[in-house]
Every structure is written in structure tokens, then in C-alpha cells.
Amino acid sequence: MEMEKASSLLFSGLHFDRKKFSRDFSKFQKITGTEKPQSRDTAVVTATDPGKKRKRKENSSRTCESEAVEGFSVFKASDPASGATIKRCSTQVVDGKKEINQQIEKAAILRKKLGIHVSGLNIPSPLENFEELSTRYCCESYILRNLAALGFREPTPIQRQAISVLLSDRECFACAPTGSGKTFAFVCPILMKLKSGSKNGVRAVIICPTRELAAQSTRECKKLAKGGKLKIKLMTKELSRSGDFMKMACDILVSTPRRLEYAIRKRKLDLSRVEYLVLDESDKLFELGYLTQIDFVVKACSNPSIIRSLFSATLPEAVEEHARTIMHDAVRIIVGRKNSASDLIKQKLIFAGSEKGKLLALRQSFAESLNPPILVFVQSKERAKELYKELAFDNLKVDLIHADLTQEQRDDAVDNFRAGKTWVLIATDVIARGMDFKGVNCVINYDFPESAAAYIHRIGRSGRAGRRGEAISLYTEEDAQFLRNIANVMVASGCEVPSWILALPKLRRKKHRPSRESISTGGADNDVEE
Numbered sequence: 001m002e003m004e005k006a007s008s009l010l011f012s013g014l015h016f017d018r019k020k021f022s023r024d025f026s027k028f029q030k031i032t033g034t035e036k037p038q039s040r041d042t043a044v045v046t047a048t049d050p051g052k053k054r055k056r057k058e059n060s061s062r063t064c065e066s067e068a069v070e071g072f073s074v075f076k077a078s079d080p081a082s083g084a085t086i087k088r089c090s091t092q093v094v095d096g097k098k099e100i101n102q103q104i105e106k107a108a109i110l111r112k113k114l115g116i117h118v119s120g121l122n123i124p125s126p127l128e129n130f131e132e133l134s135t136r137y138c139c140e141s142y143i144l145r146n147l148a149a150l151g152f153r154e155p156t157p158i159q160r161q162a163i164s165v166l167l168s169d170r171e172c173f174a175c176a177p178t179g180s181g182k183t184f185a186f187v188c189p190i191l192m193k194l195k196s197g198s199k200n201g202v203r204a205v206i207i208c209p210t211r212e213l214a215a216q217s218t219r220e221c222k223k224l225a226k227g228g229k230l231k232i233k234l235m236t237k238e239l240s241r242s243g244d245f246m247k248m249a250c251d252i253l254v255s256t257p258r259r260l261e262y263a264i265r266k267r268k269l270d271l272s273r274v275e276y277l278v279l280d281e282s283d284k285l286f287e288l289g290y291l292t293q294i295d296f297v298v299k300a301c302s303n304p305s306i307i308r309s310l311f312s313a314t315l316p317e318a319v320e321e322h323a324r325t326i327m328h329d330a331v332r333i334i335v336g337r338k339n340s341a342s343d344l345i346k347q348k349l350i351f352a353g354s355e356k357g358k359l360l361a362l363r364q365s366f367a368e369s370l371n372p373p374i375l376v377f378v379q380s381k382e383r384a385k386e387l388y389k390e391l392a393f394d395n396l397k398v399d400l401i402h403a404d405l406t407q408e409q410r411d412d413a414v415d416n417f418r419a420g421k422t423w424v425l426i427a428t429d430v431i432a433r434g435m436d437f438k439g440v441n442c443v444i445n446y447d448f449p450e451s452a453a454a455y456i457h458r459i460g461r462s463g464r465a466g467r468r469g470e471a472i473s474l475y476t477e478e479d480a481q482f483l484r485n486i487a488n489v490m491v492a493s494g495c496e497v498p499s500w501i502l503a504l505p506k507l508r509r510k511k512h513r514p515s516r517e518s519i520s521t522g523g524a525d526n527d528v529e530e
């Protein structure tokens with residue numbers, strides 16, 4: 001239902017035919033000539049979509065193969081009067097085709113090896129290494145230096161494919177596991193494409209569902225942009241209320257949808273020149289709570305040659321279908337299995353009997369071995385406060401984060417957890433998505449997640465960037481009917497699950513949020529200040 005509404009609301013009123021043609025037109029104007037030819041593995045695939053009579057888009061980026069194609073092109077290279085030239089050209093055609101086929105094959109082998117699945121026409125081949133950023137795409141040296149300083153030796157699978165797609169001016173929707181480097185996959189092409197700073201207003205917008213994630217993405221973006229001329233800004237509350245973007249140098253703006261909408265409505269922000277729009281955690285942004293804001297912002301990004309991209313670790317069918325209808329000639333990229341948890345995480349289900357049993361199980365496990373940092377997810381802010389009081393009473397270095405705290409309190413909670421001052425962070429789903437805490441050893445679902453997607457994102461706070469992690473989900477009878485949904489995710493990532501759980505009836509309802517008995521035992525209530 002939500003997605004149906006999403007489909008009817010989101011981007012409604014856009015005229016795609018006009019847009020399509022304007023974009024093709026603008027691309028002719030946009031070619032700068034500074035870009036190196038790129039490798040695309042389907043230079044020979046010239047199929048159009050006859051059903052829709054779609055005009056196949058010519059990319060502004062010329063490709064390595066297309067250069068080879070241009071090289072053997074009789075239109076370009078031959079002198080019609082010269083038979084010798086024609087003969088030479090036909091040999092070149094054969095050589096060119098052979099080379100193209102070899103490149104297609106090479107790309108297919110690389111994709112297979114890395115579990116990259118793609119669909120769409122004319123898909124650029126994935127990067128073989130970071131060096132290709134400069135050999136294939138003329139990446140400026142400061143970006144490569146920053147990459148090296150960050151310790152990134154080779155691109156992750158999503159980076160290999162999404163970067164080459166975006167650098168070829170193609171829209172994309174991408175699904176790759178949690179912690180697999182999606183942020184850099186969309187930040188890098190933006191930095192490379194925008195090149196130098198401009199005073200003509202905001203040129204790229206990255207939208208994230210939460211302030212914490214927006215702040216984190218801004219930081220990551222700045223790390224990679226260090227030494228360059230681009231101005232990157234996080235849309236803070238103050239900026240959205242009193243900042244005048246018309247008078248401010250800002251090339252890349254990172255924001256939550258609400259703050260963007262607010263600034264646009266106040267006429268202090270004009271997004272009509274935006275060249276790149278990223279919806280990070282796109283499935284979340286397509287949920288009803290964000291939909292009208294996203295719709296408003298997307299319409300405000302009215303540049304016909306805009307390149308939009310959607311990224312998430314979960315991509316429901318409805319979002320995909322919707323993306324297909326609204327995006328132009330988009331490439332679909334799936335890394336690994338769609339909608340599955342990272343296979344670096346060891347997942348366990350534990351039956352705790354009752355709410356009291358859950359608290360007992362948690363205390364017992366902390367008493368036996370506490371291996372911080374640990375994230376504990378609960379279903380609501382009230383329950384976060386209750387559990388906090390119980391655990392603080394146990395003299396643990398514990399903190400909590402939920403939407404009712406001030407921004408400063410939320411920032412402190414995140415910073416202290418990052419710095420190791422907090423061992424156990426109790427959280428609602430406000431930090432379930434995207435947050436990159438280094439080395440979280442264990443995620444505990446004290447309360448069962450409300451959906452399989454929520455489960456994947458929550459447990460994805462551990463097992464990041466190649467490290468191993470652990471996820472424990474406590475359940476009671478209240479959760480029994482929802483067990484199978486989570487068990488399916490576990491099985492898909494190679495974890496063992498008792499067969500009786502998999503035999504449970506399928507649940508039609510997608511969201512699981514039972515009313516639960518209070519966590520409070522009473523003993524802690526008067527002793528701990530919040």
C-alpha cells in the first residue's frame with residue numbers, strides 16, 4: 001500500500017519524454033573533452049526497446065570500445081576513394097569487434113567472480129582496480145591520494161560497478177550488502193564529475209533519512225574531497241532556517257529530506273542546477289513518512305540532465321518497479337543476493353520466554369562475557385529509556401540514543417560510542433541504517449525488528465568493511481509469528497535455523513510491532529538520572 005501511494009506521489013507531474021530529449025540535447029553541450037574514453041562492455045549491444053520505442057541514449061562519455069569503434073568506423077577513418085583504406089578498415093572492424101568481445105567477456109568474468117548482477121543496456125564494465133579511475137576516467141590525483149590515505153586498496157564490488165556506471169552519466173539503482181562501501185560508490189563519481197568548485201549554486205545533493213547518517217556521509221565526502229576545491233556542506237537545522245544558499249559557496253549538499261524541503265520553501269535554496277542527486281537508503285526514503293518531502297525535493301531538482309541514483313542494502317520489488325518507471329535508462333546493480341544480510345555476520349536466535357527472560361538473558365550474557373562495542377536495539381524510545389535505567393543500574397558503560405534527544409545529545413551518544421567511552425549503546429531504529437561504527441562486535445535485537453529489512457540494516461552495524469560480526473535476536477512468544485521472516489534472511493546468508501521455524505506459516509503482514517510488557521523491574525527507577 002505504501003509503495004502504491006509512493007508510486008502515485010513520487011515524481012508525479014514530471015514529463016519524462018520532455019526530460020529525456022532535453023537531456024540528450026544537453027549532453028551534446030556538456031561534453032568537455034577532458035574525460036578519457038571509458039570502457040563499456042556492451043558497445044556491440046545496440047538493441048533498443050522496441051516495445052516502448054525508446055530512443056537509446058548516447059552517453060556523453062565516450063568509451064574505450066567506442067573509441068575502438070570510432071577508430072574502425074568507415075565514416076570516420078576511411079577515404080571513400082581509397083580501396084586500401086576500405087580494406088584496412090574492414091580488418092580494423094574485425095579487430096575492433098574482437099577487442100570489444102574480449103572486453104565484454106572480461107567484464108562478465110569479473111562480475112561473476114564478485115557476485116555483481118546488472119541489467120540495462122550498454123552497461124560500463126566494472127573497475128578492475130582504483131588505478132582505472134585515472135587511466136580510464138582521468139581522476140584527479142588528490143582523490144587518489146585521499147583514497148590511499150584512507151587505506152582503500154581495491155574497490156569493493158559495488159564501487160567497481162556503480163562508479164563506472166555513474167561516471168558514464170547513467171542513472172542507477174543499486175543494492176549491496178551493509179558495510180560494503182556504498183557511500184564511496186556514490187561520492188567518488190560526484191567528486192570526479194564536478195571537478196572544480198562553482199559559484200552557481202548547489203550541484204549535487206545527497207539525501208539520507210537521518211541526521212546522523214547525513215553528518216556521517218558529509219564527513220566521508222570531505223575526507224575524499226580533501227585538497228580539492230569543492231565545497232561540501234551538511235544541512236544543519238541552523239542552515240535550513242537561516243542560511244542563504246544563494247549567497248553561499250556550496251557544491252555538494254548533504255541533508256535529510258525535511259531540512260531540504262524547509263530551505264527550498266523559504267526560497268533560500270535553489271536546486272534547479274543540481275547535476276547529481278543521490279537517495280541513500282532509498283527504500284526508507286520511499287516510505288510514507290518521507291514521501292511528500294522527497295517528492296517535493298526531487299521536483300525541485302529540475303535540471304533535465306540530472307543523474308539520479310538510488311542506493312540501499314534492501315531494495316523491495318515495489319521500489320525497484322517504481323525506480324524503473326521514473327529513472328531514465330537506469331542500470332540496475334545488485335551485489336550478492338538481493339535483500340540479504342552480510343555473510344560476515346554470525347546470526348543467532350534465542351528464545352527468552354518473556355520480557356523478564358529477555359532482561360535476564362541480556363544481563364547473564366554481559367556477566368559471562370562482555371565484548372564491546374555492543375549495540376542493543378529496542379522497539380521504541382520508551383523501551384530504550386527503560387532498558388537504559390536497568391543497565392545503568394548494573395554499572396555498565398551504557399548510553400542510549402533515540403529521536404527524543406536533542407541533536408547535541410544524539411551527537412554525544414554517537415561520538416562516545418565511536419570513541420569507546422560507551423561500551424553498550426541502546427538504540428531505536430534511528431541509527432539502524434547506514435551508521436558506520438568501527439568494529440561493532442555484536443548487535444543484540446533485544447526487541448525483535450519490525451521487518452526483515454529492519455533486521456538486515458540493524459545487524460549490518462556489525463560485520464562491516466570485511467570484518468566479522470555477531471547478531472543475537474531475542475524472542476518471546478509475541479514474536480513467534482514473525483520468526484520465519486527473519487529466519488529466511490538467516491538461511492539466505494548461510495546461518496542455521498531450526499526447521500520448525502521455517503515450517504511456520506507465512507505471515508502476510510509486513511510489519512511486526514507487538515505491544516510489550518514494560519522492561520522496568522522497578523528497582524532502578526529512582527536511582528539513575530537520564
Ligand SMILES: Nc1ncnc2c1ncn2[C@@H]1O[C@H](COP(=O)(O)OP(=O)(O)OP(=O)(O)O)[C@@H](O)[C@H]1O
Nearest residue numbers: 152154155156178179180181182183313434436465
Ligand atoms: N574500498 C574500500 N576498501 C576498504 N574499506 C572501505 C572501502 N570502501 C569503503 N570502505 C569502508 O567500509 C566501511 C563501510 O562503508 P559504507 O558505510 O559506505 O557502507 P555501506 O555499504 O554504505 O553500508 P550501509 O548499507 O550500512 O549503509 C566504511 O568504514 C568505509 O570507510
